[in-house]
Amino acid sequence: MAKNDELESLRRQVRDITAQIIRDVHRRMDLAKQIGEIKSMLGIDVKDEKVEHDIRLMVLSLADQIGMGRDFALQLLNILLAESEHVQAQKRPQKGQQKQTHLGIFMKAKQLEASGKKIIHMEVGEPDYSPPEAVGDSLAESFKQRQYHYTDTRGIPKLRDALAKKEGVSEDQVVVTPGGRFAVFSAITSLLKAGQELMVIEPAWPAYKECADFIGARTKVLRTTIENKWTPDLKQLEEMVNPSTKMIALNYPNNPTGKILDGKTMERIVSIAKDNDLYILSDEVYADYAFKKFASIHEYDYDKCILVSSFSKRYAMTGFRVGYAVASKDVIAKMSRVQAVGITSVAEPMQYAALAALGEDPSENIRTMKKRLDFVSGKLKEMSLQFVEPDGAMYVYPELPKGDDIMLVEKLLEKGVAIAPGSGFGDHYRQFVRISACQPEKTLEMGLDIMASVIKEFA
Amino acid sequence: MAKNDELESLRRQVRDITAQIIRDVHRRMDLAKQIGEIKSMLGIDVKDEKVEHDIRLMVLSLADQIGMGRDFALQLLNILLAESEHVQAQKRPQKGQQKQTHLGIFMKAKQLEASGKKIIHMEVGEPDYSPPEAVGDSLAESFKQRQYHYTDTRGIPKLRDALAKKEGVSEDQVVVTPGGRFAVFSAITSLLKAGQELMVIEPAWPAYKECADFIGARTKVLRTTIENKWTPDLKQLEEMVNPSTKMIALNYPNNPTGKILDGKTMERIVSIAKDNDLYILSDEVYADYAFKKFASIHEYDYDKCILVSSFSKRYAMTGFRVGYAVASKDVIAKMSRVQAVGITSVAEPMQYAALAALGEDPSENIRTMKKRLDFVSGKLKEMSLQFVEPDGAMYVYPELPKGDDIMLVEKLLEKGVAIAPGSGFGDHYRQFVRISACQPEKTLEMGLDIMASVIKEFA
Numbered sequence: 001m002a003k004n005d006e007l008e009s010l011r012r013q014v015r016d017i018t019a020q021i022i023r024d025v026h027r028r029m030d031l032a033k034q035i036g037e038i039k040s041m042l043g044i045d046v047k048d049e050k051v052e053h054d055i056r057l058m059v060l061s062l063a064d065q066i067g068m069g070r071d072f073a074l075q076l077l078n079i080l081l082a083e084s085e086h087v088q089a090q091k092r093p094q095k096g097q098q099k100q101t102h103l104g105i106f107m108k109a110k111q112l113e114a115s116g117k118k119i120i121h122m123e124v125g126e127p128d129y130s131p132p133e134a135v136g137d138s139l140a141e142s143f144k145q146r147q148y149h150y151t152d153t154r155g156i157p158k159l160r161d162a163l164a165k166k167e168g169v170s171e172d173q174v175v176v177t178p179g180g181r182f183a184v185f186s187a188i189t190s191l192l193k194a195g196q197e198l199m200v201i202e203p204a205w206p207a208y209k210e211c212a213d214f215i216g217a218r219t220k221v222l223r224t225t226i227e228n229k230w231t232p233d234l235k236q237l238e239e240m241v242n243p244s245t246k247m248i249a250l251n252y253p254n255n256p257t258g259k260i261l262d263g264k265t266m267e268r269i270v271s272i273a274k275d276n277d278l279y280i281l282s283d284e285v286y287a288d289y290a291f292k293k294f295a296s297i298h299e300y301d302y303d304k305c306i307l308v309s310s311f312s313k314r315y316a317m318t319g320f321r322v323g324y325a326v327a328s329k330d331v332i333a334k335m336s337r338v339q340a341v342g343i344t345s346v347a348e349p350m351q352y353a354a355l356a357a358l359g360e361d362p363s364e365n366i367r368t369m370k371k372r373l374d375f376v377s378g379k380l381k382e383m384s385l386q387f388v389e390p391d392g393a394m395y396v397y398p399e400l401p402k403g404d405d406i407m408l409v410e411k412l413l414e415k416g417v418a419i420a421p422g423s424g425f426g427d428h429y430r431q432f433v434r435i436s437a438c439q440p441e442k443t444l445e446m447g448l449d450i451m452a453s454v455i456k457e458f459a
Numbered sequence: 460m461a462k463n464d465e466l467e468s469l470r471r472q473v474r475d476i477t478a479q480i481i482r483d484v485h486r487r488m489d490l491a492k493q494i495g496e497i498k499s500m501l502g503i504d505v506k507d508e509k510v511e512h513d514i515r516l517m518v519l520s521l522a523d524q525i526g527m528g529r530d531f532a533l534q535l536l537n538i539l540l541a542e543s544e545h546v547q548a549q550k551r552p553q554k555g556q557q558k559q560t561h562l563g564i565f566m567k568a569k570q571l572e573a574s575g576k577k578i579i580h581m582e583v584g585e586p587d588y589s590p591p592e593a594v595g596d597s598l599a600e601s602f603k604q605r606q607y608h609y610t611d612t613r614g615i616p617k618l619r620d621a622l623a624k625k626e627g628v629s630e631d632q633v634v635v636t637p638g639g640r641f642a643v644f645s646a647i648t649s650l651l652k653a654g655q656e657l658m659v660i661e662p663a664w665p666a667y668k669e670c671a672d673f674i675g676a677r678t679k680v681l682r683t684t685i686e687n688k689w690t691p692d693l694k695q696l697e698e699m700v701n702p703s704t705k706m707i708a709l710n711y712p713n714n715p716t717g718k719i720l721d722g723k724t725m726e727r728i729v730s731i732a733k734d735n736d737l738y739i740l741s742d743e744v745y746a747d748y749a750f751k752k753f754a755s756i757h758e759y760d761y762d763k764c765i766l767v768s769s770f771s772k773r774y775a776m777t778g779f780r781v782g783y784a785v786a787s788k789d790v791i792a793k794m795s796r797v798q799a800v801g802i803t804s805v806a807e808p809m810q811y812a813a814l815a816a817l818g819e820d821p822s823e824n825i826r827t828m829k830k831r832l833d834f835v836s837g838k839l840k841e842m843s844l845q846f847v848e849p850d851g852a853m854y855v856y857p858e859l860p861k862g863d864d865i866m867l868v869e870k871l872l873e874k875g876v877a878i879a880p881g882s883g884f885g886d887h888y889r890q891f892v893r894i895s896a897c898q899p900e901k902t903l904e905m906g907l908d909i910m911a912s913v914i915k916e917f918a
Binding site: 003004006007010011013014015017018019020021022023024025026027028029031032034035038039041042051054055058059062063066067068072073075076077079080083084103106107110111114124126130131135136139140142143144146147148149150151152153157178179181182185189194207210211214215216317318319320321322338340341342343344345346347348349350353 | 462463465466469470472473474476477478479480481482483484485486487488490491493494497498500501510513514517518521522525526527531532534535536538539542543562565566569570573583585589590594595598599601602603605606607608609610611612616637638640641644648653666669670673674675776777778779780781797799800801802803804805806807808809812
């Protein structure tokens, strides 16, 4: 039959062209390897933003010309670029072990504690004060009320309604998540595809990059410096945007620096996002701990934004694992889909506990934290460490005069003090450490005194 | 400088070859489109396993020949294959809306309930009986004991130790997860890459495929039939394995059919997995509800297996969202990494609740379920529906004489009865529905009588 012959002939052509593509890709990798060797000799970075930018524009214009989908063309290109980078990086001397983050140190500290060692926890963002009493009552009550079933994936209606009211949106713009972290996870994994790009302003909580890595999306980093008081250079931000950029992650008050951006800077970031049709993921879990004016992303007129918040910091409810996201109905539907795939729904007793907390006043917690941050700042000044006084959040991020963060962190852990390495918040911050002010002043004082004596040994 | 000129020349070559690759890929898509049109005329399926198999072998041998990494070559090929399929499928008439699963019906039913309608829940696998009293005590106590903090990502040591003891493994072979679902999610997403393949024996809980889809892995389906009493054809299974296959998902006692495989069949599956170096993901959340001999995957001698279990079904603790996985130390480390990225840790009060439940005897629950399943089976026989009597689990999966599952499910939902559409467990099961026996007999009777009358209308 003629059609069957035709089918066979077409299939043969597909096989031939597939082999040709594989050969060409292999030749491309060879060229990349040669480029890598020359770069290594010349001492140039593996990643070259301008070369990447040019080739991306070339591919886009070629795709338009031959009538190929832009998304698919970029997906292909991104795979080729990633493999080139991989091939070139293999030629370099290894930069050391897997990154050490505050969570890694926390796990180590927990294991030391399990083996009987006393640890002062200044590594983790976990306030030591208690959740509101209403939360305890709710826990006891939830069993009697049989509140231990699957719920709507987006959360129990009462909690979603209450959050919608608080945020001034409709209930279908809210999803309750197992911690702010899962809100970040579902936003990034549902809105970005492999090869697309997320922009992160560092130093930053490592979760944004981790979530992007998880689905093979790429993270572009805009570095800020202590010299510029952790303010991002927006001209640089604008230049970094390219056709693969899909989202900017913001986190103010910032973890780890405590920075809050002023209104003008925020307006300019929003306008860059608008011009380039980017999502803004605004992680505002420290919004309550703001010691100067802080405006939520909701106060800027832009609908492609995702606000992430949580009960963890505000009410010292870290271990309940309840957070939430507020965004457009469409985005919430996409995030809820990830939640349905990953966890079905958030534990119902935990949702009722969050609902019980929601009416409570956290201002005593905020005052406590401010006092502790002042105390930590004072002690760090005594040690003559450089840092920017935090505008908010629960941390101070000082620069070390000597040695690197991992050396200090490990030395301190031996002495029963856990702090977070600065490089956990960005590769270029090996000279920094993050001190969490989540303990009583007496405890902080003990920990900081030990830190002072270790730093002196280094000097 | 000579080196710089060389660099420029190499970069030019990279640009040229990149353009060539893109052009060839586009030409390949054109060919695929033509093939699609002919297939459509001839009434052939878009997916052709044999053609795919041949081209995969060709690419592998080419990769070996030119010295290209097999993984990368397969990754590229899989992207091309997926795009071809996509292009060909677009030419077909749409097969209808997004798939309706039991979870989708549950969400609809919940919304109807929120608006005041009474619903008989026979769609969801959520037992109506209560968790052990010790669980309630633990909830009240956890607040007093300040058990509401971040825990080790893998779970609190006490719970991991208890589970390790129960399963006869060491504690680093256990991870506590937010429900069995997240154990499935972290196993699939950490052990498979985009383009690699998961084998699923259908009908099956849709989560396995959903998790594979989430990271761009492919699901190969082995269909079983009511005629063969839901026993998989192992010759077919063996033939489906190819170099991209990485994992087989097993779920016995099965959701939705209640099937338990005999020891011989299990042994042969394990041996196929061994021969091809495949992971076995064994979802055993219904292991307690086994009404004939059931042997856990742990009783077969194979270390590339992941056992998934949960507190949800055994103790009626669905809403606590606590499950766990048992595997090799390496696999547990990879799964824990996904858990650290997605959720940090499981809510601590929920972990203590699970610990409290662990010592309790579930045998009353098992007896209750068996009685209900017998009751449902009796009623379905009265309706003259065909089905295989379940060996275990909490469901019966009858075949409809007329009409399709979605028609029946929607009609029933209007009348206040929620059941699960058969096609939620596999595209080829539109003639089936799943009845969950998680309600008292009186309630089941009401629901099944309504179902009987609706089915009569169809006839």
